[in-house]
Amino acid sequence: MDQLINADVVLYGILSLIILENALEIYISSRQVKVYKTTQTVPKELENVMNEETFHKARLYGLDREQFGIFKAILMDVMLLTLELYFGFIAFLWSKAELLAIRLTLDPSSEIIVSCLFLAIVSSISMVKDMPFKVYKTFVLEEKHGFNKQTARFFVIDQIKGFLVSQVISTPIVAAIIFIVQRGGEHFFIWLWLFTGIVSLVLLTIHPIFIAPLFDKYTPLEDGPLRESIENLAASLKFPLTKLYVVDGSKRSAHSNAYFYGLWGSKRIVLFDTLLLNKGKKDDSELKEEERGKGCTDEEVLAVLGHELGHWKLGHVTKNIVIIQVHLLLMFATFGYLFQYGPFYEAVGFEAGQRPILVGLLVVMTYVMAPYNALINFGMTMLSRKFEYEADAFAQKLGFSELLSKALIKLNLDNLGFPVYDWLYSSWNHSHPTLLQRMDRLKEIEEASKKTN
Ligand SMILES: [Zn+2]
Numbered sequence: 001m002d003q004l005i006n007a008d009v010v011l012y013g014i015l016s017l018i019i020l021e022n023a024l025e026i027y028i029s030s031r032q033v034k035v036y037k038t039t040q041t042v043p044k045e046l047e048n049v050m051n052e053e054t055f056h057k058a059r060l061y062g063l064d065r066e067q068f069g070i071f072k073a074i075l076m077d078v079m080l081l082t083l084e085l086y087f088g089f090i091a092f093l094w095s096k097a098e099l100l101a102i103r104l105t106l107d108p109s110s111e112i113i114v115s116c117l118f119l120a121i122v123s124s125i126s127m128v129k130d131m132p133f134k135v136y137k138t139f140v141l142e143e144k145h146g147f148n149k150q151t152a153r154f155f156v157i158d159q160i161k162g163f164l165v166s167q168v169i170s171t172p173i174v175a176a177i178i179f180i181v182q183r184g185g186e187h188f189f190i191w192l193w194l195f196t197g198i199v200s201l202v203l204l205t206i207h208p209i210f211i212a213p214l215f216d217k218y219t220p221l222e223d224g225p226l227r228e229s230i231e232n233l234a235a236s237l238k239f240p241l242t243k244l245y246v247v248d249g250s251k252r253s254a255h256s257n258a259y260f261y262g263l264w265g266s267k268r269i270v271l272f273d274t275l276l277l278n279k280g281k282k283d284d285s286e287l288k289e290e291e292r293g294k295g296c297t298d299e300e301v302l303a304v305l306g307h308e309l310g311h312w313k314l315g316h317v318t319k320n321i322v323i324i325q326v327h328l329l330l331m332f333a334t335f336g337y338l339f340q341y342g343p344f345y346e347a348v349g350f351e352a353g354q355r356p357i358l359v360g361l362l363v364v365m366t367y368v369m370a371p372y373n374a375l376i377n378f379g380m381t382m383l384s385r386k387f388e389y390e391a392d393a394f395a396q397k398l399g400f401s402e403l404l405s406k407a408l409i410k411l412n413l414d415n416l417g418f419p420v421y422d423w424l425y426s427s428w429n430h431s432h433p434t435l436l437q438r439m440d441r442l443k444e445i446e447e448a449s450k451k452t453n
Pocket of ligand 1: 307388391
């Protein structure tokens with residue numbers, strides 16, 4: 001009897017947390033919706049580079065995206081999820097996984113087998129649930145604003161590939177996790193932590209080599225002045241650059257960027273083709289009409305890389321990995337402490353005594369720890385903005401201040417980024433400071449450094 005009451009308390013607790021968190025998110029988004037609706041003039045700092053037409057295009061694009069996000073959150077994250085939890089959908093799917101095991105003449109009493117089947121069922125269902133939103137976002141929303149470059153065929157193949165690859169990777173990982181929890185003894189959470197740490201390092205290493213090329217085409221950047229100047233910049237910073245690729249990201253979407261990856265002494269840099277429209281050209285007068293003003297000049301690409309290499313030189317990636325590992329250890333320890341508590345399982349529809357490990361992980365780590373996760377996310381977002389400022393300051397020291405500002409403006413215009421944000425929305429959601437904040441800061445440190453010189 002006590003257990004039953006506790007299960008109700010857990011269920012209503014989880015539902016309240018879900019509703020509270022989404023209400024907060026939706027409130028914050030609606031503040032930005034208001035900004036999109038009421039901001040009618042280009043900010044002074046951008047008057048020379050952003051015309052009225054682009055400004056309003058960006059405004060309407062932002063508005064569409066934000067309203068779509070709110071609609072999806074209300075429908076999926078609040079209504080559907082609440083119903084699923086309330087009516088014990090998770091336990092229902094678990095019983096289907098057991099039946100499926102019998103059908104496939106596998107052992108339904110093996111928790112590892114049932115967990116893998118459960119995972120396959122849950123991911124198939126969530127793929128189906130997400131599909132209408134993905135289709136709408138890609139072929140209606142992004143299409144309307146000129147960003148979608150995917151054909152229906154590319155989209156379907158891409159989705160199927162994505163689903164299969166994630167199943168192939170996650171199934172053995174889930175099986176190993178169940179095994180570790182079952183056999184790991186009292187301090188299994190330490191083994192679990194070591195295991196996920198090693199798996200993420202392995203995935204980080206093989207992802208760019210074996211997985212990413214399944215989805216996009218990576219071609220080495222051709223020899224020429226741009227390649228030479230990037231190699232010189234990398235060499236001057238002792239960045240162990242081994243490969244330099246261009247990815248045809250424009251096939252997926254016209255949003256452009258650059259990044260580096262790789263562990264230890266072997267790093268690769270990837271440039272998006274959309275970044276390079278102006279490659280080798282003095283100015284953009286040689287471009288096609290619709291491409292004019294888009295992409296960066298060689299010098300601007302170099303400034304962007306100055307910023308990226310700043311992330312490397314300042315150890316931002318390593319710092320992030322360390323923080324995430326500490327966070328994971330805390331999560332697993334909490335899980336180890338709480339996961340045998342029966343009401344967590346009864347709350348989501350299981351009978352007393354039935355406590356699947358995978359369900360425990362889901363309930364404890366996503367629902368019970370939701371407030372902690374939200375705080376960590378917020379902290380990580382703040383830290384990420386700090387890192388962005390630091391990488392900008394690094395690029396400034398290399399002499400890229402003005403070029404980086406120019407590149408940031410161009411990237412922002414190419415992506416139809418809206419320059420005005422509600423402060424709360426921005427501090428909650430943005431991993432990067434806004435364009436204006438970054439331009440301001442760059443100008444500030446540039447002037448301060450001129451004074452001291
Ligand atoms: Zn950055």
